Amino acid sequence: MKLIIHYLKNYKKMFLLNVVSVLGFALVELGIPTIVAQMIDNGVNRGDPAYIWKMGVLIAAISFAGVAGTILLGYCCAYLSTSVTRDIRNDIFKKTQEFSHSEFHEFGIASLITRTGNDAFQIQMFMNILLRTALMTPVMMIGSIFLVLRASLSLSVVILATIPLIVGGVILVARISEPISESQQSSLEDINRISKENLSGIRVIRAFTNDEYEKKRFDGANSSYMGNSKKLFKLMSVTQPVFFLLMNLAGMVIYWIASIMLSEGTLQIGELVAFMDYLFHVMFSIMLFCLVFMMYPKAAVSAGRIQKIFDAEPSIKNPETNVQSLDHIDDIVFDHVDFVYPDGEEAVLKDVSFSVKRGETIAFIGSTGSGKSTLINLIPRAYDVSAGRVLMNGKDIRTYDLESLRRAIGFIPQKAMLFSGTIADNLRFGKKDATMEELVQAAKTAQAYDFIMEKGGFEEHITESATNVSGGQRQRLSIARALIRRPDVYVFDDSFSALDFKTDAKLRRMLKKETGNAIVMVVAQRISSIMEADQIIVLNEGSIVGTGTHKELLENCRIYREIALSQLSEEELSHA
Ligand SMILES: Nc1ncnc2c1ncn2[C@@H]1O[C@H](COP(=O)(O)OP(=O)(O)OP(=O)(O)O)[C@@H](O)[C@H]1O
Incomplete structure (x- = not known):
């Protein structure tokens, strides 16, 4: 009543x-x-x-x-x-x-x-x-x-x-x-x-x-x-x-x-x-x-x-006082971060620390369940840390206005999600007033342009649950959607997994040009997708067990070497 x-x-x-x-x-x-x-x-x-x-x-x-x-x-x-x-x-x-x-x-x-x-x-x-x-x-x-x-x-x-x-x-x-x-x-x-x-x-x-x-x-x-x-x-x-x-x-x-x-x-x-x-x-x-x-x-x-x-009180919300708008992101720092899921008992992330700044690409690799997706989900505040801090431009991300924080991030989730509507509608989800040139440019970078044209163009319909596009096409459209925003930070959560090696390599080359001055964070299972990153973090059971470039890790991180050996030949490794 x-x-x-x-x-x-x-x-x-x-x-x-x-x-x-x-x-x-x-x-x-x-x-x-x-x-x-x-x-x-x-x-x-x-x-x-x-x-x-x-x-x-x-x-x-x-x-x-x-x-x-x-x-x-x-x-x-x-x-x-x-x-x-x-x-x-x-x-x-x-x-x-x-x-x-x-x-x-x-x-x-x-x-x-x-x-x-x-x-x-x-x-x-x-x-x-x-x-x-x-x-x-x-x-x-x-x-x-x-x-x-x-x-x-x-x-x-x-x-x-x-x-x-x-x-x-x-x-x-x-x-x-x-x-x-x-x-x-x-x-x-x-x-x-x-x-x-x-x-x-x-x-x-x-x-x-x-x-x-x-x-x-x-x-x-x-x-x-x-x-x-x-x-x-x-x-x-x-x-x-x-x-x-x-x-x-x-x-x-x-x-x-x-x-x-x-x-x-x-x-x-x-x-x-x-x-x-x-x-x-x-x-x-x-x-x-x-x-x-x-x-x-x-x-x-x-x-x-x-x-x-x-x-129900949303667990993630804007700070009560002193809300600051985040109009650009210059660097991201994880400062001794621990994380336990609300319904979990054990920490999924333990004492994770690293930093990354504009123009750099950081990659995360590790066995399944090692905490990679959990880690990057802390960046747009899908969850808040249980201990430690995530800093952007030197300040705790919990002090920033949530909307401005999320606007500055282009998140490409593990499971590409598209909405019913045209391809253009889906791409404009990233930026409502994007011009046709911007759509074409993003689609080309994401290696989606050719199949969009084959399907009949940007006005072609995506059905409910996007059943009329393949897994790899879905991934490329969701990458294009994030590119249109031109965010300060790109987060790719295993977003290349459904692509064949050739498309994956071509896409990464194009991305490099497009994302030049941004912070790029990549979670991947394939060594080939991340070996050119400026910094690679190896996770094992929620803890960092190695940090460095591909070459450094091959030399001094056993787990990384094992992953690399399981995917690349000795010859490919020696050319790294
Ligand atoms: N919503 C949740 N509630 C409770 N535990 C979760 C939740 N999501 C993930 N976990 C647990 O957290 C741990 C890390 O999961 P996470 O998805 O971050 O791993 P991952 O390294 O990304 O794995 P994958 O490579 O398979 O995607 C796993 O043990 C998982 O079972």
């Missing part, structure tokens, strides 16, 4: 209109039975057609006002519920943009998608009912109970005795349904996660003929969702008839008492008609109240899950 009220504050005028339409609606609904009662008792019973006509016209006029009020109410509810849901979705998206890797890891992508889609939708449904009924129910209930009491005190006793039974039942149903709703949402999350994994990994699944296993896995999650939904439906299907039964029993008792009162002359027929109308309104209000109450647990679970996103 706190979440909904918070967002409703932005729509005060519309909310006020909603309140007015509710009051109008209630006035009409409660006014008509009183007029009908007078029409029967003073017009029909006394045979006064003029009075009947007068009252008839009044009822028609009020009914029209009622219709207008109902339409207005529907409009206000739809407007408010859809607008608030849109705002919630926008804010979830905005918030997740601030998340660092840790928060994505903590929530999980499938869960974030479910929260943005289904959870927000649950709130929309709930709000729609809430806005119709939350205001109307108390007004109608209080108004009709007052009128019922005024019409006949003895008949009212029956209604007043029924209300606590219904309200108690509603509270019980809500208590039972809350944990079921929670499990239902989490099984929906499992369905989303498995679907996502299956659809994006369909080739691997087929190659390993795991279709059956995956079908079972999906069926498991789907059946669990069905089981929870069935429990909720069962609960509702028992609840509604029980409520109706209670209402009908109350109605029967009322008719029985009323028949005695009519025969004694203590009740008039018009009063009975009005009374039954009020009774209907009391019961109808309670029914609506029940509906809100039954939807509440589901919406509360969804709101709680969304609130958790809003409450």
Whole structure:
């Protein structure tokens, strides 16, 4: 509720209109039975057609006002519920943009998608009912109970005795349904996660003929969702008839008492008609109240899950005071850096120190899992160091404005990620206003120009998940995308791995010219990709075990020599 009220504050005028339409609606609904009662008792019973006509016209006029009020109410509810849901979705998206890797890891992508889609939708449904009924129910209930009491005190006793039974039942149903709703949402999350994994990994699944296993896995999650939904439906299907039964029993008792009162002359027929109308309104209000109450647990679970996103504090953020913009990067220094993943126990990087300055190329090599990607991920602050410091221009990178820091870095990730759209759109992701000349130049340097032309040019479409380009083509496009930015620092995280040796060599030669005055940081598995670097760092289990040029390392670093020997012939090595 706190979440909904918070967002409703932005729509005060519309909310006020909603309140007015509710009051109008209630006035009409409660006014008509009183007029009908007078029409029967003073017009029909006394045979006064003029009075009947007068009252008839009044009822028609009020009914029209009622219709207008109902339409207005529907409009206000739809407007408010859809607008608030849109705002919630926008804010979830905005918030997740601030998340660092840790928060994505903590929530999980499938869960974030479910929260943005289904959870927000649950709130929309709930709000729609809430806005119709939350205001109307108390007004109608209080108004009709007052009128019922005024019409006949003895008949009212029956209604007043029924209300606590219904309200108690509603509270019980809500208590039972809350944990079921929670499990239902989490099984929906499992369905989303498995679907996502299956659809994006369909080739691997087929190659390993795991279709059956995956079908079972999906069926498991789907059946669990069905089981929870069935429990909720069962609960509702028992609840509604029980409520109706209670209402009908109350109605029967009322008719029985009323028949005695009519025969004694203590009740008039018009009063009975009005009374039954009020009774209907009391019961109808309670029914609506029940509906809100039954939807509440589901919406509360969804709101709680969304609130958790809003409450999550991004672990990487701008400094609170003295934020400095980083307009250029002259050097990068790692000063005794240690790093432990948030959910890890052991340090993945241990006492790592090195420095690199403009115009230099530094390379990182080491066995898989030695910490190369982790190390370079510290540069754009995907994570922050656990101990030590990363310095740029002599200052800790945590003192710089995060956006300006990331703008100065051209990061080419291990897994090349392209977006659906044209090739030009993807390249301009690096620089929105890049000219065609800039696109061509970057594509040529990244050795992508020829295949772009073969594919039909820069306006050719990249499909979802970039399935219409090969792994090597994806890598070259993501290199071109970074080149367009002309950043101060290039970070290549194993970005040449899918290229053949010839293209790799040609690309590096072209890159050298393009990146001349920048800092270039390269992670690679191939010695040939890094042997010309000014400085090579050899990592082993998170620690630096060698630093130097290719030649120096061949002489004094055993691990480097072993890697080199496994890839190059003695002859190639002797020419190094
Ligand atoms: N998000 C994470 N959470 C916890 N541990 C992680 C995470 N990412 C990586 N690791 C662990 O950190 C260590 C270093 O991983 P990293 O990816 O940096 O190695 P790498 O040298 O780049 O390996 P590769 O050459 O295979 O890419 C590994 O033991 C890995 O399991």
